Amino acid sequence: MSIMASRARLALAAVLAAGLAAGVVAVPSPAAPAGGTVTIAIFADPVTMDPHRSNDGPSITIWNQIYNTLVDHNAKGEIVPMLAERWQRIGDRSWRFYLRKGVKFHDGRELTADDVKFSLERLINPATRSPAAFLLNVLDRVDVEGTHQVRLVLKNPFAPILNHLVARPTSIVPAALVRASADEFARRPVGTGPFRFGSFVRGDRVELVRNPDYFAGPPNIERLVVRLIPEASTAVAELESGGVQALLTIPAQDVARLRRNRNLTVAVIPSHRITALVVNTERPPFSDVRVRQALSYAVDRKGVLEAAEAGLGVVAAGPLSPIVFGYTDKVQAYPRDLTKARQLLSEAGVTTPLRTEILVWNLPAIVRMAEPVQAQLREAGIEASLRVLEFGAALQQQYAGNFALSTMQWGTVTLDGDYSMYALFHSDSIGPPGNWARYRNQEVDRLIATGRANGNPEVRRRAYAQALEIIAKDAPWIFLYHPSAAYAMRADLKDVVIPPAGPTFINVTRASLGR
């Protein structure tokens, strides 16, 4: 390792440590000189500047700069105050939030409880047509109890509500402006966040300007430019030539090469994502648990991770990655054991070769994952052909259960296990909501319900651990790996905070450009 590389790594460690110390809520520091423009690149166009109208990553990156939510995650994934300075749980179904006083929207108006009520109820109103309304579909109503006090009344007890209120589609918008014209608001959005909206040239860039009145201390930099560069090679070329200072996603294959560039700092951090194959548990012979276990024994997870993600990630034993609440290290990933796999197949009365098909999304990383899996299954006597379909078309087949095996990539964006466990493995979610395996297990349903409703974190944790153990045994999915998130920055860009939810949530309020 060269001295420069190790220095770059030290610098990165310092950045991460600073992030840990500061949490995601920025603490004003007298550090670097103010000013300058930071340009970062993302891969797709933000769909809209209106946080209640989408749930896509690029939009979230922008909203994250313009708006705030009631609460946020710190660097350890714990809930910390944001627009709400404190909160209390009242009974089973209601939460009281005390808003921070003196928080100003970019137009100078003060944030009040009315804005909170308006924003959260707007998100779940069918007329708003938000694809993220599910985040708060447990919300019955918001009561205004004072200028700076609201009460969220839920339909059912819902333990992970705070994690859902971290999600950016629950951002608080100024009620008066949106009421006046939602279209105009989407064109010139106004929030409480560290940056004010400057301009949005579709397909090209979003420009944001420092908010000098930001309640957590104004950003150091004057302008934040988010370039929209769809082609990964182009984005990497821009980073190498200094045209952009940070790239929020870099292809796993480029990590090793970019690490050798002394002008760059490359970081690989654990993510909340899972890459897997979903097994249709209603379709014979996969309705037999032994056949599903055979599939799980047949796969060499490490090898697939190497092929698909250049080894960047950790092998998975379940849907929740180690950074997600509810993860347990008690459940171990299936080791590759071809003898065991063949034995299970013959016990189940399956004659080999077993011919089947894998439905594959036509995304490069997914195809790179499916190919080695196909080869490994063959060694266990399972002849799977690959049916590569465009994402939208594949989704339709998956919703309808028209597949035997199918690729899957999912993220627990709230960092709370409920988000995945309920959607993916509860029998209420069979079909489109997410349980494409069409998996039913009453005990798992009960444990997931406990995790959802019980207010005691320890009880929840135990419930998830038990559920994960049963799911591993029932093998409705072939859990493969939790891919890492890789991003890169110019070495002169300092003090950028990337929270555990990932680079999508990049925080540059403390960032500065220096030597």
Added chain:
Amino acid sequence: MTAYIVRRLVATAGVLFGVTLLVFLMLHLTPGDPVAIMIGGQGGYADPQMVENLRRELGLDRPLHEQYLRFLTHALRGDLGRSIRSDAPVIDEVLSRFPATAELAVAALVLSTAIGVGAGVTSAVRQYSVLDYASMVGALVGASLPVFWLGLMLMLLFAVTFPILPVSGRGAPFTEAVAALFQGDASLLGRSLRHLVLPAVALGLSRAAVVARLTRSSMLEVLRQDYVRTARSKGLPEGAVINRHALRNALVPVVTVVGLQFGFLLGGAVIAEAVFAWPGVGRLAVDSILARDYPVVQGCVLLVAAVFVILNLLVDVLYGYLNPRIRFA
């Protein structure tokens, strides 16, 4: 002439109607549902009640013919509807992106025509010379290079290894840059042009090859005509023979192709736009197709089709000026 143009314009309306119908049917026959993609593609929990609400709000639960008629009646009033994904008016989305594509396509067209006609004439006049072979081999290579690869190579060479041009992006809208020039500020134009060079070359080079080959063969044919011999025998200098007598006639088929090329460039710009992060309508169309954002796809196709049809009309009118023997009744 006027009657001819009016007739063609009426036919244009018919063509555009056909295009909308075809695109509408093709989109709706493609498997995949915009609501499912919107929720599933963003990694969310697709609550069945919510999906149903969304579909109803968007009118996707109505029968197909009803959806099409609604689109058509709104379109006739100049309202192309709203994007399913962003809820923004389609007309805003499309028109905000079209100038960038037009700018790139025009630049590529000018470049390809200049290079193509130049190379074609040279090789015809100096047939079987080294220059002829060199241009034709160049044309073959140019026509064979994929825009994607060529774009990346140009970028690596001229923006990364020798950083003389920007890697990607659009510096400034060309029209704004020209307006600024008139106010005495040339810097914007410089920025605009510098950003335009690489994508325009990447996109235009393969077209230049086509134009060059066509110009050459058309020119060779004309040079064998009697009137060219007459022009030479009455002692005109060779330059005048080539430029005034031969080239003008040889250009008739070339103009046809160049007109069609523009349509090709508008469509082909998709790839150059992706490689160079150029904020054009091609990328919008691709993103919208993947998201099954029906109204936006319709808007993009309608606009490109309209431009294409009108350009072809202009080309037909142009024939008359190039070759007075061609007249329209």
